[in-house]
Amino acid sequence: TGHKWGYGEEDGPSAWHKSYPIAQGTRQSPINIVPEEAVYDSRLPAITINYDNCTSLNISNNGHSVVVEFEDMDDRSVIQGGPLENAYRLKQFHFHWGGKDCDGSEHTVSGKTYVSELHLVHWNAVRYRTFGEAAAAPDGLAVLGIFMEKGDGHRDLHTITDALYMVKFKGSIANFKGFNPKCLLPSSLKFWTYPGSLTTPPLHESVTWIVLAEPIRVSDKQMTKFRMLLFSAEEEEQRKRMENNFRPPQPLKGRTVRASFK
Numbered sequence: 001t002g003h004k005w006g007y008g009e010e011d012g013p014s015a016w017h018k019s020y021p022i023a024q025g026t027r028q029s030p031i032n033i034v035p036e037e038a039v040y041d042s043r044l045p046a047i048t049i050n051y052d053n054c055t056s057l058n059i060s061n062n063g064h065s066v067v068v069e070f071e072d073m074d075d076r077s078v079i080q081g082g083p084l085e086n087a088y089r090l091k092q093f094h095f096h097w098g099g100k101d102c103d104g105s106e107h108t109v110s111g112k113t114y115v116s117e118l119h120l121v122h123w124n125a126v127r128y129r130t131f132g133e134a135a136a137a138p139d140g141l142a143v144l145g146i147f148m149e150k151g152d153g154h155r156d157l158h159t160i161t162d163a164l165y166m167v168k169f170k171g172s173i174a175n176f177k178g179f180n181p182k183c184l185l186p187s188s189l190k191f192w193t194y195p196g197s198l199t200t201p202p203l204h205e206s207v208t209w210i211v212l213a214e215p216i217r218v219s220d221k222q223m224t225k226f227r228m229l230l231f232s233a234e235e236e237e238q239r240k241r242m243e244n245n246f247r248p249p250q251p252l253k254g255r256t257v258r259a260s261f262k
């Protein structure tokens with residue numbers, strides 16, 4: 001059972017290295033993406049996302065984010081192509097956001113932050129038997145990052161923000177079947193890709209990041225609902241709003257960011 005960590009003064013990103021020394025590793029995430037410095041790679045195939053018979057199971061508050069989990073016993077929902085050599089199976093998606101609109105995303109683009117960032121976490125079920133095994137392997141995970149910017153409400157995000165009241169407290173979980181995250185994708189699948197890590201402890205350097213260049217829009221009202229979630233459990237007397245659950249950009253340490261577009 002991992003050491004307690006969070007996003008506060010004492011237990012936040014600047015303290016994580018004490019329990020998780022890999023925090024100062026050579027392929028940590030997130031990063032600041034500088035489009036002009038990204039290397040356009042014309043040989044990068046397009047990303048293919050097959051979420052058709054997608055099977056969401058539940059929505060839960062794990063004390064760090066709100067997570068929608070999927071049944072991943074077969075290759076029903078997979079991502080492949082782009083930098084990936086195998087098909088990677090969708091395990092869960094979750095979000096990172098700010099307390100105000102001035103920040104919230106984990107990756108930044110030339111220093112620009114977005115109000116939130118959606119992460120769809122996939123694992124290499126071709127090479128590894130379990131998610132846990134994959135999460136500790138250098139080519140074990142692929143996370144699709146989608147920026148969320150302020151705008152008019154996103155129709156399908158509605159389904160999620162309308163369910164958030166069910167998982168207000170840390171440790172709460174609710175039925176959330178039949179949600180297909182295909183509806184959350186932007187129209188363009190242009191992407192940047194680079195070798196990185198989980199952005200929370202255990203910070204394993206096991207993630208091939210695929211960050212989409214086109215953001216989706218989220219409304220003020222929808223962001224307000226994310227910010228009504230709590231880091232704290234129902235029985236805790238100190239109620240802490242769940243916000244600013246993002247890690248700031250980490251050093252590139254010589255890595256190359258590739259772009260699928262000019």
Ligand SMILES: Clc1ccc(Cc2nnn[n-]2)cc1
Nearest residue numbers: 119121143197198199200201
């Ligand atoms: Cl299983 C797991 C562990 C950590 C995170 C946090 C994260 N890592 N990269 N993006 N988010 C998500 C899923």
Ligand SMILES: [Zn+2]
Nearest residue numbers: 094096119199
């Ligand atoms: Zn994440």
